[in-house]
Amino acid sequence: xxxAIPALTPLQASLWLTLCxxxxxxxxPHPILGDKTAxxxxxxxxxxxxxxxxxxxxxxxxxxxxxxxxxxxxxxIARHPDAVGLDLGAGLDSRALxxxxxxxxxxxxxxxxxxxxARRELLPDDATPHGIGADxxxxxxxxxxxxxxxxxxxxxxxxxxxxxxxxxxxxxxxISHFPSGEIAFNGYSTFAVRMQKxxxxxxxxxxxxxxxxxxxxxxxxxxxxxxxxxxxxxxxREPEVARFPPVLxxxxxxxxxxxxxxxxxxxxxxxxx
Numbered sequence: 001x002x003x004a005i006p007a008l009t010p011l012q013a014s015l016w017l018t019l020c021x022x023x024x025x026x027x028x029p030h031p032i033l034g035d036k037t038a039x040x041x042x043x044x045x046x047x048x049x050x051x052x053x054x055x056x057x058x059x060x061x062x063x064x065x066x067x068x069x070x071x072x073x074x075x076x077i078a079r080h081p082d083a084v085g086l087d088l089g090a091g092l093d094s095r096a097l098x099x100x101x102x103x104x105x106x107x108x109x110x111x112x113x114x115x116x117x118a119r120r121e122l123l124p125d126d127a128t129p130h131g132i133g134a135d136x137x138x139x140x141x142x143x144x145x146x147x148x149x150x151x152x153x154x155x156x157x158x159x160x161x162x163x164x165x166x167x168x169x170x171x172x173x174x175i176s177h178f179p180s181g182e183i184a185f186n187g188y189s190t191f192a193v194r195m196q197k198x199x200x201x202x203x204x205x206x207x208x209x210x211x212x213x214x215x216x217x218x219x220x221x222x223x224x225x226x227x228x229x230x231x232x233x234x235x236x237r238e239p240e241v242a243r244f245p246p247v248l249x250x251x252x253x254x255x256x257x258x259x260x261x262x263x264x265x266x267x268x269x270x271x272x273x
Contacts, residue, residue, distance in 0.1 A: 002044055002045065002046050003044050003045050003121065003122060004045070005045045005046070005047055006114065006117070006118040006121065006122070007114075008114055008115070008118070009112075009114075010207075010208060011161060011208050012111075012112050012114055012115050013204075014091075014157075014161065014204060014205050014208060015091030015092050015111075015115065016047060016049070016052065016204070017052055017054070017062075017157075017201075017204055017205060018062055018066070018091060018093070018156060018157050019038050019041060019042065019091060019092045019093070020038075020042055020047065020049035020052055020054055020059075021054055021058060021059045021061075021062030021063060022035040022038035022039075022059075022062060022063050022066060022093075023035065023038040023039040023041070023042040023043075023049065024049065024054060024056065024059035025059045025060055025062065025063035026038060026039040026063075027039065028056065028059070028060070030243050031063065032060055032063040032064050032067060032240050032243065032244075033063035033064070033066050033067045033070075033098075035063065035066070035094070035098070037094040037097060037123065037124065037127065038092070038093075038094070041092055041122050041123065044122075045122065052201065052203075052204055053200040053201055053203070054201050055201065056245070057248050058201050060244060060245075060248065061235070061265070061266045064235050064238070064240055064266060065156060065186050065235065065266055065268060066093070066095075066156055067240065068233050068235065068238065068268040069095075069154045069156055069184055069185075069186075069268060070095060070098050070099050072152065072154060072182065072184040072268070072270055073085055073095070073099050073101075073152050073154050073184075074099045076150075076152035076181075076182050077099070077101050077102070077105050077152065080105075080149075080150045080152075081102055081104045081105060082104050082105060082149050082150075083101075083105050083106075083149060083150050083151060083152055083181075084105070084106050084108065084145060084146055084149050084150070084151040084152075084178065084181075085099075085101055085105060085106065085107040085108065085151070085152050085153075085154075086108050086110060086151060086152070086153040086154070086174075087107070087108070087109045087110065087154055087155075087156075088110055088136055088153055088154065088155040088158050088170070088185075089110070089111055089136060089155055089156070089157065089158035089161070090109035090110060090111045090115070090119070090128075091111060091115060091156075091157075092115075092118065092119060092122060092123060093109075093156065094123055094124070094127040095107075095109075095154070096109070096126070096127055096128065096129055097124065097126065097127050101129075106129065106130060106146070107129045107130060108129075108130040108131070108132055108145065109128050109129075109130070109131050109132070110131075110132045110134060110136060110141060111131075111132075111133070111134075111136075112133060112134070112135060113133030113134070114133075115133070116128070116131040116132070116133040117133070119131060132144075136158070136162075136170060137162070137166050137169070137170065139173065142173060142174070142177045145177065147177055147178065147179075148179065149178070149179070150178065150179065150180045150181045151174070151177075151178040151180075151181035151182075152181055152182045152183075152184070153174055153181065153182070153183045153184070154183075154184045154185070155183075155184070155185040155186075156185070156186060157186060158185065159185050159186065159188045159211050160188055160196075160205065160208075160209045160210070160211050161205075161208055161209065161210060161211070162210060162211055163210045163211065164211060164212055166210075167211065167223075168223045168224075171183060171220075171223050171224055171227065172223070172224055174273075175224050175226050175227065175273045178273075180272075180273060181272070181273055182230065182270060182271065182272050182273070183227070183270075183271050183273065184268060184269065184270040184271070185268070185269060186266075186267065186268055186269075187214060187217065187232075187263060187266075187267030187268065187269050188211055188213055188214060189213050189214060189215055189263055189264050189267075190212065190213035190214075190215055191213070191215075191264040192213060192264070193209065193211070193212065193213040196209055214269075215263060217229055217232040217263075217267075217269050220269070220271060221271070224273065226273040227271050227272075227273050228271060228272050228273070229269070229270070229271055230270045230271060230272045231269075231270040232267060232268075232269055232270075233267060233268040233269070233270065234256070234259060234262035234263070234267055235252075235262070235265065235266035235267060235268070236252040236253075236255045236256035236261075236262040236265060236266070237256045237262065241253065241256070252265075
């Protein structure tokens, strides 16, 4: 039995790019993330992922980035079992199923109301412990969240769709709300911004992207006095590269020798406050 594809705006529909990337990774002989839920959603909606023109390399990179963000959230919650977890711009990602936070932690998926409604329809019930339907650039969605517990916020792909001042404002609101925590998001270099102009896989989001890019991982430390870089995850140097297909593995091994080259590709930036 198939489910209807939800009606979404172009910005909201950008979620299909990362969802289909994770689904295609799951179909590989040696998946990096193994997100079976993403695969099930694509199959049961019959979404035409071929229109997105996602090569296997991009699917692997999308999955690898998600895996690294999962690790950040999982490790933080292991250190702070009472933590508040936030998936900013969650789309149809079932991260809560992958990281399995303990009952003492609270996990919130935040996205537009239409996307949260789609999550309720398409994902298992336990994939969204708490869903908040809101525009992340608004100022009130944090009002119902605890203020006395540490928080970990992850954002997979969100940064591309925010202007720099919107991203800075979002970071300020999170830091002002919680006593301490970590914020992690995918690095988005100026090279990535330029590639969006020509790469077929980026066609679906080309006109929606607003962020200018980050080439210096310490640059966001200037966004707020409390924000400090904890770790720059250069994915070319991560152990999962050993499971990449031969040509892609070689390309990553060569790029891994240079931090500058690695930053042009798949990175995850982790900051504490």
